Amino acid sequence: MLRLGTGIGWRPEIADAVEAMPGIDWVEVVAENVCPGHLPESLLRLRERGVTVIPHGVSLGVGGAGRPDPGRLAALAERVAALGAPLVTEHIAFVRAGGALTASPPLEAGHLLPVPRTRDALDVLCENVRIAQDALPVPLALENIAALFSWPGEELTEGQFLSELVERTGVRLLVDVANLHTNHVNRGEDPSAALAALPVEAIAYVHVAGGFERDGIWHDSHAHPVPRAVLDILTALASRVAPPGVLLERDDDFPEPAELERELGAVRTAVTAGAARPAGGAEKPRRAAGGPAVGAPAPAGPGVRQRLGVAQTAVLSSLVAGTPVPEGFDRVRMGVQGRALAAKRADVVARVAPELPVILGDGYRRAFLDYARSLPMSGGYRRDALDFAGHLLKLGHPRDPRARRELREWWLHRSGPAPRPRGLAARARVLLRGT
Numbered sequence: 001m002l003r004l005g006t007g008i009g010w011r012p013e014i015a016d017a018v019e020a021m022p023g024i025d026w027v028e029v030v031a032e033n034v035c036p037g038h039l040p041e042s043l044l045r046l047r048e049r050g051v052t053v054i055p056h057g058v059s060l061g062v063g064g065a066g067r068p069d070p071g072r073l074a075a076l077a078e079r080v081a082a083l084g085a086p087l088v089t090e091h092i093a094f095v096r097a098g099g100a101l102t103a104s105p106p107l108e109a110g111h112l113l114p115v116p117r118t119r120d121a122l123d124v125l126c127e128n129v130r131i132a133q134d135a136l137p138v139p140l141a142l143e144n145i146a147a148l149f150s151w152p153g154e155e156l157t158e159g160q161f162l163s164e165l166v167e168r169t170g171v172r173l174l175v176d177v178a179n180l181h182t183n184h185v186n187r188g189e190d191p192s193a194a195l196a197a198l199p200v201e202a203i204a205y206v207h208v209a210g211g212f213e214r215d216g217i218w219h220d221s222h223a224h225p226v227p228r229a230v231l232d233i234l235t236a237l238a239s240r241v242a243p244p245g246v247l248l249e250r251d252d253d254f255p256e257p258a259e260l261e262r263e264l265g266a267v268r269t270a271v272t273a274g275a276a277r278p279a280g281g282a283e284k285p286r287r288a289a290g291g292p293a294v295g296a297p298a299p300a301g302p303g304v305r306q307r308l309g310v311a312q313t314a315v316l317s318s319l320v321a322g323t324p325v326p327e328g329f330d331r332v333r334m335g336v337q338g339r340a341l342a343a344k345r346a347d348v349v350a351r352v353a354p355e356l357p358v359i360l361g362d363g364y365r366r367a368f369l370d371y372a373r374s375l376p377m378s379g380g381y382r383r384d385a386l387d388f389a390g391h392l393l394k395l396g397h398p399r400d401p402r403a404r405r406e407l408r409e410w411w412l413h414r415s416g417p418a419p420r421p422r423g424l425a426a427r428a429r430v431l432l433r434g435t
Contacts, residue, residue, distance in 0.1 A: 004245025015042035017257035031055035036082035055079040057090040062128040063115035064094035065309030073135040089141045089174045097313040107316045108377040116151035117161045123300040129169045141172035141204035146182035146220035148337045152328030159197020166202045176207035177233040185218035191233050205245030223252035231270040238274025320376035342372040353385035359406045
């Protein structure tokens with residue numbers, strides 16, 4: 001078993017701090033945020049020092065109704081090779097829906113959404129995991145996600161769902177104890193029961209992160225200190241098994257390096273406390289983690305995938321396209337989730353296209369949220385930025401002529417396969433004068 005130790009999520013904003021921190025055994029990087037041929041110098045220096053770097057994917061969507069996209073799998077494999085990673089991780093989630101499977105427009109969530117814990121969804125997930133495992137050069141570990149809403153008619157608990165997934169595929173688990181806490185607050189799920197059902201020998205490593213509660217809903221922000229309740233779940237897990245690795249995630253509102261080091265110290269203390277505590281019950285014997293699956297899962301038939309696809313499309317459409325919330329779902333929670341998705345789109349687009357908030361000023365966020373309410377994301381965030389700018393131009397916005405001219409220039413410069421020469425951009429303006 002790979003022993004990782006204590007790690008932290010590498011982000012460009014804290015790259016210098018991470019390099020200077022004592023006791024960092026490994027780091028995790030969002031796979032989609034690095035280019036194999038142009039790795040950040042900080043990551044290269046860490047690798048030269050012997051620090052393990054693990055890519056963590058966020059867009060594969062193995063919990064979706066469709067089969068994993070070969071291009072996304074190939075891109076993930078490229079990052080594994082570039083980083084010399086011994087392991088690659090992703091999420092048990094769906095991130096897109098619609099398309100050919102349901103004869104409906106494709107939709108992108110831009111976020112990790114929960115799969116229903118049903119037999120149909122498990123059959124599809126198991127087949128998708130085996131496809132991914134065959135395409136990746138190193139072992140795959142999958143993370144349990146946080147959720148704001150539940151699916152009606154679920155047939156399995158989280159622990160049962162994860163346990164059967166491991167039994168049927170041999171996949172490893174990335175256990176996020178912050179997500180167990182989130183699901184306890186938001187969905188009433190007992191983290192102790194989830195831990196008791198987990199196949200602990202399949203754990204590749206553990207995530208720890210912070211969040212905040214508002215109006216009875218826990219938001220897994222990754223931008224707040226790790227609360228005591230999450231550390232307590234980590235201690236309970238460590239009382240059952242020595243985690244091969246534990247990683248602190250922080251994605252925004254980064255504190256001073258000293259504060260990050262204090263949080264890492266609290267994580268280490270929680271693990272040590274768990275190791276000193278007797279486990280709460282006898283573990284049932286299981287096969288070795290990462291070994292051959294107990295019988296390859298039967299292929300999920302087209303009817304199964306189509307049923308799941310229709311259900312996921314209805315859910316995602318209600319969240320991002322304003323269609324009615326499907327029957328059985330909590331409308332309040334779905335409203336919270338929909339607003340959270342729109343807010344995340346606005347934040348990420350502002351990061352990938354920082355010129356837009358500059359051009360639009362204080363009106364950027366309101367304009368983007370108005371756009372997001374009626375026009376769902378159909379591609380990645382960079383495509384979303386272009387679509388947003390084009391949408392404003394068609395409406396004759398912004399009203400200020402200078403800002404509108406700057407926005408048009410920005411859109412023209414980026415909407416083609418390569419930056420347009422000034423002459424071409426000038427001629428293309430004629431086509432947009434009526435917008």
